[in-house]
Amino acid sequence: MQSPDLITRRKLLALAGSYGASVAHDAYARRSIMPWQERRDLYPQGVASGDPYSDSVILWTRRPPTDGIGAKLLRFEIAENPTFSRVVANAEAHVSEETDWTCRVLAGGLKPARVYWYRFADDHGFGSRIGRTVTAPADQDRRPVKFAFVSCQNVQQGASVAYRRMIWEDKRSPPRDRLGFVLHLGDFVYEIVWYPEDRPQGMYARRLRDIVRYASGEKHRDFHVPTTVEDYRALYRAYLLDPDLQDARAYFPFVYMWDNHEFSWKGWQTQQNFGESRLPAQTRKVAACQAWFEYQPARAVRADTTEPDQYQAPRVANAAIHNFDESGLGLEPGNVAAIHSLKLYRTLRWGRNVDLVLTDNRSYRSEPLVDRPEFAPFRPKEFPQSFPANVMEILDAGRTFAGGHPPDTIDFGGTAHANPRKDAPALSMLGSQQKAWFLERLRASKAVWRLWGNSVAMLDWRADFHNLPGSFPKWPAPGYAIFTDDDWSGYRAERAEILNFVAKAGITGFVALAGDRHAFTAGLVSAALPPQQFTPVGVEFITGSISAPGLFEGLEYSLPRDHPMRPLFVYDPGQGLPVKPSMNLCMMHGVRASLALERTGDLHAAIAESNPEVAPHLSFVDVGGHGYTTVRASAKQLQVEFVCIPRPVENNNRDDGGPLAYRVTHRVNLWKSGSRPRVERIAPEGSLPLVLDYPPPTRT
Ligand SMILES: [Fe+2]
Numbered sequence: 001m002q003s004p005d006l007i008t009r010r011k012l013l014a015l016a017g018s019y020g021a022s023v024a025h026d027a028y029a030r031r032s033i034m035p036w037q038e039r040r041d042l043y044p045q046g047v048a049s050g051d052p053y054s055d056s057v058i059l060w061t062r063r064p065p066t067d068g069i070g071a072k073l074l075r076f077e078i079a080e081n082p083t084f085s086r087v088v089a090n091a092e093a094h095v096s097e098e099t100d101w102t103c104r105v106l107a108g109g110l111k112p113a114r115v116y117w118y119r120f121a122d123d124h125g126f127g128s129r130i131g132r133t134v135t136a137p138a139d140q141d142r143r144p145v146k147f148a149f150v151s152c153q154n155v156q157q158g159a160s161v162a163y164r165r166m167i168w169e170d171k172r173s174p175p176r177d178r179l180g181f182v183l184h185l186g187d188f189v190y191e192i193v194w195y196p197e198d199r200p201q202g203m204y205a206r207r208l209r210d211i212v213r214y215a216s217g218e219k220h221r222d223f224h225v226p227t228t229v230e231d232y233r234a235l236y237r238a239y240l241l242d243p244d245l246q247d248a249r250a251y252f253p254f255v256y257m258w259d260n261h262e263f264s265w266k267g268w269q270t271q272q273n274f275g276e277s278r279l280p281a282q283t284r285k286v287a288a289c290q291a292w293f294e295y296q297p298a299r300a301v302r303a304d305t306t307e308p309d310q311y312q313a314p315r316v317a318n319a320a321i322h323n324f325d326e327s328g329l330g331l332e333p334g335n336v337a338a339i340h341s342l343k344l345y346r347t348l349r350w351g352r353n354v355d356l357v358l359t360d361n362r363s364y365r366s367e368p369l370v371d372r373p374e375f376a377p378f379r380p381k382e383f384p385q386s387f388p389a390n391v392m393e394i395l396d397a398g399r400t401f402a403g404g405h406p407p408d409t410i411d412f413g414g415t416a417h418a419n420p421r422k423d424a425p426a427l428s429m430l431g432s433q434q435k436a437w438f439l440e441r442l443r444a445s446k447a448v449w450r451l452w453g454n455s456v457a458m459l460d461w462r463a464d465f466h467n468l469p470g471s472f473p474k475w476p477a478p479g480y481a482i483f484t485d486d487d488w489s490g491y492r493a494e495r496a497e498i499l500n501f502v503a504k505a506g507i508t509g510f511v512a513l514a515g516d517r518h519a520f521t522a523g524l525v526s527a528a529l530p531p532q533q534f535t536p537v538g539v540e541f542i543t544g545s546i547s548a549p550g551l552f553e554g555l556e557y558s559l560p561r562d563h564p565m566r567p568l569f570v571y572d573p574g575q576g577l578p579v580k581p582s583m584n585l586c587m588m589h590g591v592r593a594s595l596a597l598e599r600t601g602d603l604h605a606a607i608a609e610s611n612p613e614v615a616p617h618l619s620f621v622d623v624g625g626h627g628y629t630t631v632r633a634s635a636k637q638l639q640v641e642f643v644c645i646p647r648p649v650e651n652n653n654r655d656d657g658g659p660l661a662y663r664v665t666h667r668v669n670l671w672k673s674g675s676r677p678r679v680e681r682i683a684p685e686g687s688l689p690l691v692l693d694y695p696p697p698t699r700t
Contacts, residue, residue, distance in 0.1 A: 012056065012108040021058055021104040021309065025089055032084035034075050035125030042066050042126050045240035047118070048249035049133035050256060050297035051348060052181060054112035057135060057253060060297035061120045061128050062237075064101040071095060071122035078107045078118040082130060088116075098310055100233045102294045112138040113180075113351075131250045134180050141351035143176070144634035148252075149183040150546050151259065151455070151515025154190045155242045157206050158547030159648045162627045163248035164657030166643075170251075179630065180350060182252045185515035186259025186455040187548065188296070189235050191226050191288075198222045204549060204557040206649050212238040220274040225264065227284060229313070232291035240295070244657070256296045257344060257358045259455040259516055263288040266486065268365045269330050270338045271321065278367070282316035282334040285363075289313075289342040301343045314341050326425045327432040328366025339363045345434055347441055353633045355447035359438055361455045361487075364431025369396055370485040374420035378412050380476050384565060385551065387485055388412065388477035389462060397493040398424035413476035426493040429456075435494070439501050442510065448670060449509040449633045456487035457514035457542045458495055459523045461621065463568070464590045464614050472564060480614075483551070483587070487516055496527040503527075503537045506673035510538035511638060513631070517542050518550035520629070520642040522620040522666045522679055530613045539668050539677050541640045544625040547648045552581040552624040567598035571690065581624040584690045588621055590614045597690075607692050619666060619679040624689055627661075638668040644686075662686030 009025050016023040040046075048060040059078070063071050074093050080086040088110065093103045103120070110116060114135050121127040137143060153160055170178050196208045199222055214231040217224045226232045240246055248254075263285055264272035270285035271278050293300060293311040304312035316334030323331045330336075344360045369375055370387060378391045394401050394410055398421040401407070409416040430438060442450055461483040465475035475481065488495045502510050512525065520543065524536035544550070555569045556579055568591055571582035586594040590611030597606035615621075625644040632639040644661040652658045664684035671677045 009108075012106065015056075016106040021106040023091060023106050023108065025108040026087075029080060029086040029088050032077055032079065032087045034077050034090065034121055036119060036121045036127035037125050038129060039126040040129050042069065042122070043120070043128040045237060045295075046246040046250050047120065047128050047131035048297050049118070049131060049253040051299040052134060052136045052253045053348070054136045054138045055110050056106055056108040057110065057116075057133050058297040058299065059105045059107055059118050059131065059133070060102065062100070062102045063095050063120065063122060063128070069124065069126070071124070071126075073123055074103055074120045075122075076105050076118065076120050078110075078116050080114070080116060082117045082132075084117065084119070094309065099294050100291075104297055104309065110135050112136065113141060113143075129250060133253045136180065136349065137351035139349060139351065142353070142635060143351065144632055145350040145354045146177060146179055146630060146632045147181045147183060147350075148179050148628050148630045149185060149453075149513050149515070149543055150628045151185040151543055152187040152518055152545035152548040153239075153245065154187075154545075154548035155239045155245070156190065156193060156209050156211050157203050157549060159651040160242050160244035160248075160546055161648050161652060161657035162546045162643075162645055163244040164655070165645060165660075166628055167247060167251050168656040169643075177632075179252060181255055182248065183255045183356070183453055183513065184257070185453060185513070185543070186257055187261045187515065187545075188256065188258070189239050190261045190548065191232070191235060191263070192223045192261070192265055193225075193235075194223050198224075204553055206549070211241075225274075226287070229287040229290045232287050233294065236291055236295040244651070254297075255348060255356065255358070255453070256298050257360065257453055257455050258292060258362065260362050260486075262292055263362065266368065266371055267362065268367050269321075269363060270316075270335045271330070271367070273371050278371075280318040280320050282318050282332075282338050285338040286313050286316055286341060289338070293342055298344070299346060303341045303343075311342065314338060324366075325432075327364075327428040327435075328425070329364065329431055345437065349447065350633075353448045353635060354451055355441075355445040355449070356451050356453055357438065357441045357445070358453035359430055359434060359455075361429050364434055365429045365491070366427040368486040369427060369490045377417050378410070380481070382473040382565075383465060383475065383481060384555065384559060384563075384569075385483055386463070386465065386481040387483075388479070389460075389482045390477055390479040392482060392490060393492055394419060395421045396427050396491060398422070398426050400426045400493060411478070427491050428494050429488065429491040430494065439498070442502065442507055443505050447509070448635055449511060449638060450507065451631075451633070452510070452512040454512040454514045454540075456516045457484075457521065457540060458488040458512060458525050459521055459540050459542065459617060460489050460529060461517075461521075461587050462529075462614065463586050464611055467611065468591050469595070484517065499525060499527040499537050503535070507537075508671055508673050511668065512538065512540040513629075514540060514542045515545075518545040518548055519552075519623040520544045520620065520625040520627075520644060521618065521622075522640070522642075522681075523615075523618040524677060524679060526617060529617060534616050536617065536676050539638075539679055541629060541631075541666070543629040544622070544627050544642070544644060546628065547626060550623055550626070552583055553647070555583070568594045571597055573601060580690050581622065582690060583623050584621050585692065588615045588618050589692070603692060619681055620664065620691060622689055622691060625661065636670050638670075639665055640668070641665045660686055662688055664688065
């Protein structure tokens with residue numbers, strides 16, 4: 001009979017093979033015998049750990065040849081203490097040009113809910129920095145789970161000081177309040193790069209750093225995009241030189257899901273779009289997958305696992321897609337091969353309290369609605385960044401609209417347009433296979449909190465432009481304006497399908513954690529909003545960006561001072577005082593509240609004009625905020641804290657990463673099956689920018 005240890009070891013080997021990692025597993029703690037002399041210069045991208053289970057975690061480093069000192073074999077060890085007198089596992093792993101000198105090790109045989117330290121060394125004894133990681137609690141562990149979630153770091157345009165604060169706060173917290181991991185919801189890199197000479201005026205009021213030059217690359221208008229795996233690798237290498245980001249990767253285990261910019265800005269499946277037309281980019285999707293796999297330690301599964309530690313790039317060509325299945329999947333063979341070459345959607349568990357279900361919202365989605373030629377007649381010309389909700393509803397749902405009764409024509413701007421998607425299937429963000437998996441994971445979860453790592457958000461940001469006074473341009477559609485287009489607000493039928501499934505299955509503790517919007521937002525998710533039935537079935541929290549500019553910053557600099565719509569988005573109090581995001585007010589209370597503020601400068605006068613129909617779903621919106629979000633999940637309650645920092649334009653030398661702008665906590669008590677969730681806001685630290693309450697903050 002085989003020993004349990006041997007069985008565990010075999011299982012671990014099989015797992016490591018599928019993730020593309022070497023394996024480390026050892027039963028007894030002992031003093032380090034590995035020669036190690038720290039040489040951070042030989043490991044320029046540092047170390048990292050990812051996807052912790054209760055007994056294993058993936059560790060990562062990169063050891064390129066430097067100054068003639070090369071290495072083919074790395075040694076690795078993981079210990080129970082930072083002095084490495086209690087090493088619990090070690091391994092050897094190869095590094096080579098094939099993986100851009102990156103290396104992944106799956107360390108197993110670990111104990112649950114423990115802090116570990118790890119390091120690498122080459123055969124000269126030159127060592128990496130020491131990394132720290134944390135395993136997940138055991139499945140039956142009832143203790144609260146705390147973690148952070150982040151998204152959207154643009155190292156070219158800003159500073160990653162939010163990570164500095166996160167580390168600083170964590171080191172000062174009692175052990176029970178320390179973060180178990182950081183969930184990164186994507187835009188880890190931005191593939192669109194402006195070379196400083198192409199844009200000497202910078203980006204808004206920010207300077208552009210010269211971080212990378214693509215060896216191949218391609219220029220679109222004034223920016224550059226990667227075209228080969230070497231280009232994408234260069235981008236990751238450049239990002240990981242950021243000291244705050246590198247320190248965060250060395251200090252916390254991360255759980256990664258990509259968003260769009262890991263591949264391409266308006267990309268979907270293997271196609272890209274830079275604002276003009278659809279361009280086939282199968283080879284770039286493969287290149288993006290390969291670089292992601294090499295640089296992000298995650299339990300992503302490769303389609304082809306014949307090589308132990310490499311991503312096998314499928315042979316594809318950049319070919320137009322002509323045929324699609326019912327869920328919008330392009331049937332061109334290269335498209336199918338590329339998107340199935342690396343599967344990122346997966347679940348992870350932290351004790352009794354947390355199941356984390358991560359979906360890939362970019363690789364399987366149908367082409368986004370507003371980028372399709374058939375949407376062109378429905379763009380409101382005089383309203384920046386605004387889309388008509390009713391048109392989106394009709395076009396997105398296609399032939400399934402109104403229970404299978406789509407209209408023949410759509411009224412827009414006084415003209416009846418033929419409905420171009422009357423016979424088309426509804427759009428899908430997840431694709432049929434992933435959606436079936438996702439719904440089943442939600443249904444089967446036994447955890448208290450079913451947390452959805454949802455890279456793109458569901459909560460509608462909308463405005464009642466139909467209530468604008470007569471002096472404004474006339475809103476061309478009946479109903480609301482929507483401010484976002486390529487997140488769930490553009491895939492409304494599938495969003496409703498998911499939320500109706502949650503309601504029907506009586507699922508509680510359903511909370512989505514989202515990024516992408518570059519804005520802190522909290523609220524209740526419902527399949528529909530007033531004037532239709534508002535029936536919340538879950539909660540969503542959206543984190544502000546680590547550093548990428550948000551909508552408010554964009555409008556602040558790009559909307560002319562005399563633009564009639566400017567007061568709805570940007571409030572200028574005059575007297576040299578900084579502008580404020582009146583967009584927060586507009587989205588939570590309606591256009592008349594923003595206009596009253598502009599007219600009177602008085603917050604009470606503004607709130608008196610609140611339209612309660614606009615946002616019964618929203619508890620909080622700040623489109624100007626940056627930073628990160630923490631979550632504390634206990635058996636009865638979820639506490640979610642937005643940690644907001646001032647616009648992170650430049651690095652600083654402070655240990656805490658700089659001052660706080662504000663910190664605000666929302667509380668969600670676990671609700672009973674069939675009853676409504678509630679989001680409560682607890683008194684904030686610091687002042688909130690035009691986040692005003694009427695009626696008081698508790699929303700039901
Ligand atoms: Fe982003």
